[in-house]
Each structure stands twice: as C-alpha cells, then as structure tokens.
Amino acid sequence: MSAPDATPELLAAVTPAEKRPAQWIVTIREAWRMGRTKAGVIIFVAIVALALLGPLFAPDSPTSFVGAPFAGPSAKAWLGTDYIGHDVLSRVLWGGRTVIGLALAATVIGLLLGVGLGMISGYARRWVDETVMRILDIVLAFPSIVLALLFVSIVGPKLWLIVLMVGISHAPRIARVTRAATVEIAQRDFIKSAEALGVARRKILAFEILPNITSPLLVEFGLRLTYSIGLIAGLSFLGFGLQQPAADWGLMINENRIGITVQPWPVAVPVILIGILTIGTNLVADGLGRALIGIERDTGGT
C-alpha cells in the first residue's frame, strides 16, 4: 500500500527539523542583516545612551549660570551659553530624557489600545467592527497635534496629558493595521478549525491570531515610535511640554531661536539630535518592514 512520504537518504536532508523561533524574532534577525538596520540601531542606541547617561557627564547643572547670554563656545562652555547664560552642553546632556521617555510611553499606550481594538474589530466583524471603526474615525479626524493641543488648551501643559493624547492619536492607525492583519488571518481555515472544536474566542485571539500578526505589529511599533518622538518634541518646541527652566531639547530649540544668528549652537545641537534620532528609528522600522516582506515572499505568505 502507501509507502511513507518522507523517503530517506535522497530527500531527507532537504528539510531539517529546526526549532523555529517566534515570528517577531525571525523578523528581527532578517532585518539585522541589512546595513540600514544596523545603522539605525547604532544611531538609536547612541542617542538614547546620550540622553539617559548624559547627566552623569554634564560639566554643570543645567540651570546654573556660567556666563553671559549667547556667548560663543569657550573653554568653560564647550558649546557656549544659551539665552539666559546656562551651559549649552550641560543642558543638551540633560535634555533628552523627557523626549525619549514620553515618546516610548506614548507609543506603548497607543500600541496596547490599537492592537486590542484592532484585533477585536477584525475578528468579531459586523456591528462590533463598524462601531469601533466609527469611533476611531472620530479620533482620526484630528491631526495628532491638533488633538493634543485641543486638550492641552483645557487642562494645561501636563506631561501625562501629552503622553495620553499622543498615545490615543496613534491608536486608530495601529488599530487599522491590526484589523487588516487580523481579518486576513481570521478567514484562514485553521481558525475555522479551532472554532469547530469549540475553542473560546479569546483563546483564538491570543493563541491562534496574535502569533501570526506580531511581525507587522513590530514594524508599526517602530514607525509609531518615530512619530511619537516627533510629536512630543514638537509639543515641547511649541511650549507645551516641560516648562522653563527645565532642560529639554524641544524647549531649547524654541527658547534660543532669538539668538540664532549670533549663537546657533543651542538650537543646532538639539535639532540635529532629534533629527538623527528620528532617522535612526525610522531606519530600524524600515528594515523590519523589508524583512517582513522578504519573509512573506520566501515562505509563501505564512
């Protein structure tokens, strides 16, 4: 009768039984092989390190006066002084923590909200789907910064509010991506198979669907982090983040604009740091995105 499928010797070496790691780990590995991802990670790590460890190396306190306002670089102040006379270098070393911390927090909030809503919407369909998407459409109707500003005008420039509003503004976009991925998976037969077995819906979401969508979510996380950094730095720049005299990159850019023709450093350095940080994050996100496309192509869309 029928011989076993796996005919030994000649065909056996073909598919070794490897221990396959999770989808998101495979994506990260693939992405790491690309030059741009490596560059992005290096940039990101370097600037985060600067932001977190900077205060340990600051020559002065960020709020103490070291010289006349807008003095150029000197031995005492390597990057010169700012609009009031603080040491620019010290303020730069102190000023990154808030941006990065708040951006990460906002992205995580957005991800949790967005993934949760997106998965429920994509799997439940019909009226649940419609309702959730309509509600999210309202949030989507506002450009992120306008939404944040609307609430800042009422409550005031509170840091927790900014994190919350930026996170909420990410949620609909993440939910859309999650929903699309969920819908595609949910119509596959192995989901129907689980349903026929009577497996509970939440278990299907957690164990059948979620492991299959981690890669696109990873890519989204990278993208959203990039925008979070931009939004939070932007809000700081507009004056709605940390208030004076605290050291914050966004704030520094704004408060030193007046003297830009005389002493560009207190504006230039934070701007370049924020710029490079966002580019680095985006390179990583893009690397992950390409890895995902490559993996899907090679495994035929699994």
Added chain:
Amino acid sequence: MSEQMNATASERAAVSADVVLSVSDLRIVLDPSGIDIDDDVTLAIHAGEVLGLVGESASGKTTAATSLLAHQRRGARIAGGKITIEGTDILSASHAALRHIRGGLISYVPQDASAALNPALRIGTQLLEILEAHSFGASKAEREARLSEMMAEVLLPSERAFLRRYPHQLSGGQQQRVAIAMALANRPKVIVFDEPTTALDVTTQAHVLTTIRALTHSYGVSALYVTHDLAVVANLADRIAVMYAGRLVEIGPKEELFAGAFHPYTRKLLAAIPDISGTHALRGIPGWAPRPGQRVPGCAFTPRCDMAIERCAGEYPPYEGSGPDHQVRCWRWEEVRAQAPSHDVLLAQRVASDSAEAEVIGVRDVIAYYQRKETLHGISASLREHRCLALVGESGSGKTTLARCIAGLHPFKIEGDIELRGKALERDARSRSVAERQAIQYIFQSPYSSLNPRKTIRQILSQPLRVFFDLSKNEMEDRAARVLEQVALDSSLMGRYPDQLSGGERQRIAIARALAAEPAVLICDEVTSWLDVSVQAAIIELLVKLQHEVGVCMLFVTHNLALIHSISQEVAVMNEGVIVEYGPVAEVLGDPKAEYTRKLLADTPTI
C-alpha cells in the same frame, strides 16, 4: 465525439511532418541564484499539431511555456538553448523582432484571464490593440471587421455594447474566450495555451476546450497546450510531452503513451488519474516532486521510482527511444515498455450496498441563507455508518454550504434540522455539546490555510486531544504519534512547521488532526483540489484505507465527478442549492436520470 477527434488528429499528424517550432537544450534558471528550474528541454512542434505539455507542480512546465515568447517573470531568466521559428532564433532576437513575433507569430493564452485583462480598459480596446500593434489590415474598418469575425469564432457577441464592457463585467468563461480571441487575432503559427481552463468549472471548461479544438482545426495553427490534467489534454493533443522536476522525461504520440508509456513516471501518472468509469483503482505516487535546488544529480524521479537502480541517482539518462517521434529519458525504458499496463482492479470500497446501516447524520429539509438570500432550498440527505456519501457539484452549487452547516460552521440562518444519531444539532458549533463537536470533524480544502503556520505539528495535533480528552503529556505524545502513523507519516515530523512540508503532507496532517478526535463523521471538503494528481491519488487511497480501518462515516465533497467511484458508495449531485440526483454511484453514473447529471458527465474530460 472523442473518437472522431482522435481520428482527425492522427490524420493530421500523418500528413504534415514539417517542424514549425523547435526548442533545443532550453535552460532556465532562478535569478540571481542561478539554480536551474528547467534544463535540457528539447522538443519540436509540427505544423497543425497540438503538443500537450504535461507536468505536476514544480515540473517547470509553465516556465518552459513562457520561454517560447522569450519571456520570464521576475526572478527567473533564460540561461541557454535555442528556440527557432521560421528560421529565427527567438532567444537572440532584437527587441523589434521580438515585438513582431509576440502576438504575431506566436501568441499566448494565459492561465487566469481575469488577471491578464487590464481592469481599467474596455475589452474592445484590448482586442483591437493587438491588431493594431501588428498592423493587421489596411484600415480601421478592416480591423473592426476582423474583430467581429474573431468574436463570432469564440462564440461571443460582437455588438458595441458588449465590446464596451470592462473585464470584470464578464464571466470567467467569457474572459477566457476574449483571451483566446486575442491569441488568434493575427493568425499566428503557434499558440501557447498556459493551463487556460484551470480556473474554470467543468461545464465552462468543456465549452472552452471545444472552442479551442474547433479553432486549432479550422486555422491549422499549431499549439503547445500546458496542463497538469492529462484527461484534458487527452482529447486535444496529438503528441504529449511529460515533464518532471524541470526535465522532459518522455515525449511521444498520445495513443502510444496511453497504450504503454516508456517512462515509469508517465505510467504512474496515468494510473493516478481519476477514472469516471471506475474500472481501475487510483494509485498514488509516494513522496513529492523536488523543488529547484533540491534535485539529485541523476534522474530526479529516482527517490519515488520503484524501478530505480544505482545508476539512476548519479547519471542523467540521455534521450533515447523507438524513433524520432517517441523519445524518453530513462535507463530502463525498454523494460518499462515491455510491461503490460497495470490496472489494479477496483475497489477498496466494495461494500455490500444494502441500506440497512444505521443513520449517523440526517439532513431534513434544510434551508440555508447567506445573509438575506436563500442558498440551500430544502436539502435532505443521509450519512450512514461505515459509508461514504459523495457530494458533487460545481462552484456555487451549495455543496460547501451544506458541509459547513453539518459541521456547525455556517454563520447565517438555517431552517430545518440536522440530526446526529436522531438528536437535532444546534446551528453553531460553539452551542453544541462537546460530544457533538467531537463526533463531527472537518477537513478543509486548502492545505496551505488549514494549519496554523506558527504552530508545530505536535501542537496542531495536540489541540483536539486537549479539547476532547483528559490526557497526560506523554499520553498526548503517544496518541499524536499513533495518528501520524495512521496517515503514513513519520513521527520525526512532529517538531516541524507546516511550511516545511509539502501540500500532500500538510493534507495528511489535517486528516490526522481530524482523526485524533476519534470522530464518528469525517467531512472532507474538496480535500484534494489543491493537490497534484499523483498526490491526490495517494490521499484518496489513504482516505479509503482509513475508512475501512476506523469505520468512520464520510461525506466527500468534490467538483470532480471522476473521483467518486474511487471513494464513495453513494452520490448526491447538487446544482444551485438543490439535490438533483441521489443514489448509489453505479446507478447515478451509469444511468443518470437528471439532465444536469447527464451534462456534467458529458462535460467531464476522460482519457
């Protein structure tokens, strides 16, 4: 009717011996890795003949087909060989010459016309442009006249209103005819048909095949007909070329091939083709075809060949044969030729046809809805112990809907009753009791979609065990291994992931998963439609064996009428939501009462 066709075909073959297109040593590789897809392909097409190019998946036949137009998709390139037509080597032609050849001397009919027609352009435009590109006729009026002619020949209307339609406003069959009309427009010498009826249902396929037959005759044009379905090409082709793993293994006149092929693979392939007359059992070929880069240096069929000798694995046999017309690549071809064609007598499912078996599933006047619309209009059927009922119909007939209703997977309203051993079942699987869910197990059509790509085989098989039984980890491992054995798979596969397995293996896993629940009813929903013919035969063999060993009752849903002899005792034929005929297989197929059944039988291609 097929007798008539055969006579004319051999007449034609005898008359014209001049070669229109010749291919020598064609080699196609993956780009940029350089791994070969096709190698050493040499064949010739004579004037007025239809050459069938047959192969299963990974055979490289489609790649070979598009090379005739000097085209490869992104990711592959033509690395060597010559293709000559009218003295010109296509592969080294200039851009201008190539444009003249494509659509002019050689034209192409794609596999999926719905994707090959530009969705943003009206079909009239797309038809006219091929005439314009090759400067057919002296004036627009002449071209439009030819257009009307073409449309009439493919049995499509030629009024302005029809020509102004967009592709998505045509049915699948109409789209395919438009593609054929385009291919014939400039009266080419050779047409390459790339599996043009694969996406169509049996009735439409029959129509399109008739059209192709008639047109190749009346135009006297040669054709290369690529297909995986030998039955389709049996009535159409004069000679047949068989490809396996990127090499041409045999090429010869159709009659000689069917009477007694020279290559073991060809013989095995013929034995695997479902036979609607039910005179021989299906025999599958164990294993699966190797993909590019996984082939042994010698004959690629060696691992699956029961006539393989040591020499086969190391050296590739050259072209040899009984004459220039019939060539084969096998070290032992003379011995193969000498063998009598084997026809194992039916049938593994010789069951006494008495209806005394108890009913397991009773379907009573079921009406099912899809949203608001009624799709099943009062279906009644019976699944009995130890028996298999085949549910046959084309797409849209409602057969899958009925299967889903029985399994509890139908999301919309159902009226009427579905009973399991006399007790009415809830509509939704989730509302049913655990015992009821366990009793009915479902195997899905696509092996690529029915297994969770993120789970190991072990995890996939454990899921039903965890839901229905209370077992320790070791017990689960044992049961899983046992059920793998039942489907003839090695337990070393437990730690692998679905994408590391072939389609046939995946389908066996799906069957194993269903068996693990120890069900009373097995619903097989088109479980072989996505598989190669040889693999399909192996799966059918497996299902028949399992039914005997386990004693489960089966519902076998399929669109392929030819399969049912091999697996079921009773058949229900469905059309547009109703059962048009219901009875023992021999009766329904031997003496069909319903008009629809008769038509379906007539339209199903046979050898």
Added chain:
Amino acid sequence: MPPLLKLILIRLGLGILTLWLVSVVVFAATQALPGDPARAILGKEAANKAEYLALRKQLHLDRPLYKQYFTWLGGVAQGNLGDSIAQQGTPVTSLLKDRVVDSAVLVLFAALISIPLSILIGALSAVWRDSRFDTTVNLGNLSLAALPEFVIGIVLVLLFAISVFHWLPAVSRVDPSISVFSQLKLLVLPAITLSLAVIPYVSRMLRASTIEVLESEYVMMARLKGLSGNVVLWRHALPNAIVPTLQVIALNLAWLAGGIVTVEYVFGFPGIGSGLVDAVANRDMPVVQALCLLIAAVYVGLNLIADIATILISPRLRTGLR
C-alpha cells in the same frame, strides 16, 4: 438609484456623521470637562464675583449642556463662532478671516511644489528600479519622512538665514496691508518645509504602485501581445498606477492641515496653524474650538474627496460590484 450614486451618498453621509461627532467632541472637550472654564480663564480674578458671573453668562455656562451645544452649533452654522476671549469683543470670524486665506495660500503653494516633484521622483525611481538613483532617493525619503516638520523648518532656517546666504527671510512677517501674493518671498521657506515633509510619502507611493502595476499579469500580457513599450506604459500601466497615488495625494494634503501648526510657528507665518498655538497658549477657548473644528473639517473633507475620487476613477467600483 444607480449603485454608484448610492455608494457616493453613503460615503458622504458617513463623512457628515463623522464631522458632526467631531463637533460634539470639540464642544464636549472644551465645555463639558470638569473644572470651571470661567475660573480657569480668569485665574486670580475669579474672586471678582461680578466679573466671574458675567464671563459665565458670556460663555453660556449657565444653561444646560445640551442647550449650550446646540446654541453653539447653530452659531457655527450661521458663521458666528463667538467672540475671542483673549481679544475681548472681537468676533472670532474676523480674527481668523485673513489667517485662513494665508494658510490656504501656503498649503496651495506647498502642494504645487510637492506634487509634481513627487510624481517625477516616484516614477523615475520605479522605472530605474534598484539603480543608484533609486537607492539614494529611497534613503533620502526615509530620512525626510522621519524628521518632524519643525526640525526640517529649523534646519532650513539655520541653513538659509544665518549663513552667508541671507536670501530668504527667516521669519515671515506678512504685512496685512499688502496681499500675500505680492509677498511671495515670505511663503517660500514655509512652503519648502511643508513640501519636504510631504514628498517622501507621495513619491514612495507612486513608486510602489508603478512597480506593482509593471509586474502585474495584465502588463505582462500586454508585452506578450507584442505591444510597444510606450503603449504598455501609457495605456496599460499608468492609468492603474494613478489611482492609489491620487488617494495618497489627497491624504497628504489633508495631513498638511495639521502640519501647518508647527511650520507656521517656526516661521511666524500668520496662518491658522500659528493662530491655534497662540489661542491654546492664551486659553482662548472660542478660537480653539473654531480652529479645531475647521482643521478637522478640512481633514475629513479631503479624505472624503480622496475616497470619492477613487470610486469615480476605478471602473470596477464605478460600474458597481458585479
């Protein structure tokens, strides 16, 4: 009713529904949150009872919430957006009139620069796929897409205004007595900033959709019919590549409605973006409400246009799903 009209009307209806819900959110956010707006605005001066009550009356805070909403909504419909608090007595509409025009001109200018450039860059990247041009453009796009708009703006200021160039003014001081058009120079830097923020998205989309189309079955079929390269590109490929791109263009124009907030602030451009920032800083609630509503309306409106344009252009949707 023809299915096409039905489809468009449904989209339109959903858009209006969204806008209405947006108005509710804007209103609820500014009026219905706990905390007393009047007290927050007056600050210390809230101790003055008379002034406090007067402000409450002015803000209609003495009426039930839903009545306040409809009063406000009715006013909006009639073009009356209330009076500014920061500039006592001045109706919001007169304050914003010029700003709206200025912003519209800025956005138009930015669109005129960015859209043709994006199409050119995107198409060339697709046709010269994987060339050095393509790779460079790709990295450039990645970088620009990552940078926040205000960073692009500040960098431009650093480059142009403080270096020896001195060509373009760093701060746009638009003279209200002369029309914006004659002060084009002041538009240039903000418009370039906005363009640089938009170009990466549109050109990337065009590149992607052109490539997808060039690799489609129907383009392959067109080539196999022996059609010339030009016919394949212009008749078969481009009409299909345009549709997704148009959508992205409309979406990016919509995005500009939000992008102008920081960009106008960087350059001191007197549009609705910088107007919003000032109003928020001053807690000038009526202005904040009006601008939020306006920007959201533009955003929703442009998205709606994108949707409807897609329907009208693709024949499949146009003739109704079969």
